[in-house]
Amino acid sequence: MTEPLNVDALDETSRVALERLILTLADSKRLMGIRYSDWTIGAPSIETGIAASSMAQDEWGHARLLYSMFKGLGKDPVPMEHDRQASEYASVAALDEEMADWAAVVAAMVLVDGGISSVLRSFAGGAFEPARTRVWKMLAEEEFHASLGAAWYKRLAAAGGEAKGLLTAATHSMLPTMVAWVGADDAGSRALVDAGVLEDRELRLAAFADRVGEFTKLVDVDLDSVGASADWDEIRGRTTGQPNDEAIERARGDRNRALFVE
Amino acid sequence: MMREVVYDVFTRKDRGDQLVHIGYIDAFDDETARVYAWKTYDEEKWFEMCVVERTAIIPVNRDEGVFANARRADV
Numbered sequence: 538m539t540e541p542l543n544v545d546a547l548d549e550t551s552r553v554a555l556e557r558l559i560l561t562l563a564d565s566k567r568l569m570g571i572r573y574s575d576w577t578i579g580a581p582s583i584e585t586g587i588a589a590s591s592m593a594q595d596e597w598g599h600a601r602l603l604y605s606m607f608k609g610l611g612k613d614p615v616p617m618e619h620d621r622q623a624s625e626y627a628s629v630a631a632l633d634e635e636m637a638d639w640a641a642v643v644a645a646m647v648l649v650d651g652g653i654s655s656v657l658r659s660f661a662g663g664a665f666e667p668a669r670t671r672v673w674k675m676l677a678e679e680e681f682h683a684s685l686g687a688a689w690y691k692r693l694a695a696a697g698g699e700a701k702g703l704l705t706a707a708t709h710s711m712l713p714t715m716v717a718w719v720g721a722d723d724a725g726s727r728a729l730v731d732a733g734v735l736e737d738r739e740l741r742l743a744a745f746a747d748r749v750g751e752f753t754k755l756v757d758v759d760l761d762s763v764g765a766s767a768d769w770d771e772i773r774g775r776t777t778g779q780p781n782d783e784a785i786e787r788a789r790g791d792r793n794r795a796l797f798v799e
Numbered sequence: 800m801m802r803e804v805v806y807d808v809f810t811r812k813d814r815g816d817q818l819v820h821i822g823y824i825d826a827f828d829d830e831t832a833r834v835y836a837w838k839t840y841d842e843e844k845w846f847e848m849c850v851v852e853r854t855a856i857i858p859v860n861r862d863e864g865v866f867a868n869a870r871r872a873d874v
Contacts, residue, residue, distance in 0.1 A: 584824050587835070587839045591841060681838065684830050684834050685830075688827075688828055688831045
């Protein structure tokens with residue numbers, strides 16, 4: 538077992554990188570929840586809609602737990618959750634826009650939600666104590682998301698025709714930015730590896746490949762041949778771009794927050 | 800075309816409780832049935848939940864009703 542990290546002893550680069558990692562995970566969870574919530578109505582069946590609703594709740598709960606980790610770093614999580622502009626969000630690029638169809642949601646369940654979970658698993662096994670204690674329960678809840686994604690991905694791929702075509706297109710669209718994010722290798726990411734917070738790049742990419750490779754093969758995509766997006770934003774720890782404004786207004790609760798009395 | 804079938808959902812709230820039929824869901828395979836059942840009937844913190852495809856339930860004393868009808872439709 539890795540020795541617990543002493544955050545007070547971290548140098549500036551490592552501390553900024555740790556905050557960046559927590560933020561990109563929390564923001565990704567929040568956006569994943571929004572994308573699932575879009576399919577509470579309009580999913581292929583009532584049961585699927587209920588599952589989408591439940592998964593949205595899971596994701597928002599996970600996001601809240603991740604944002605709360607900032608308290609231990611001496612930062613107030615409330616402005617993080619409610620005061621940032623879309624350009625400051627560090628969520629993975631595959632969640633920037635709403636999902637065009639159910640096949641894209643299924644691809645996101647496997648590739649995006651799965652990719653986030655593979656990085657979370659690395660984080661949970663690392664030296665940052667709050668991740669060690671809080672992330673395993675998230676990962677247990679994520680097993681149901683993975684099961685649903687796996688079943689639907691296989692089913693749409695086997696259906697062929699338009700279903701497989703849409704799934705293939707979504708897979709091609711999402712993979713490059715996910716590979717870049719999971720396999721981040723900038724100075725901040727390397728500092729986290731050195732500090733024992735995350736596994737090194739190769740192990741993270743191998744875990745991601747173990748998790749999603751069997752699925753991408755179903756749509757004739759060889760994961761080894763997918764290049765990572767090159768347009769990396771080192772400040773936010775994601776590829777360039779930003780979530781659409783409507784999603785961020787929902788994430789912040791703009792419309793009704795004025796009514797909220799704390 | 801995806802063919803969905805009915806799965807019945809059984810739970811017990813605590814260890815030692817009797818397994819109780821609490822409802823059903825439609826799913827296209829066992830894996831989706833697991834997820835749909837867990838996400839749909841989440842009003843309690845269940846000790847155990849399981850699902851069974853309705854056509855696998857063998858009626859003992861009635862040759863009509865939902866279980867018998869399901870088996871007949873599956874033939």
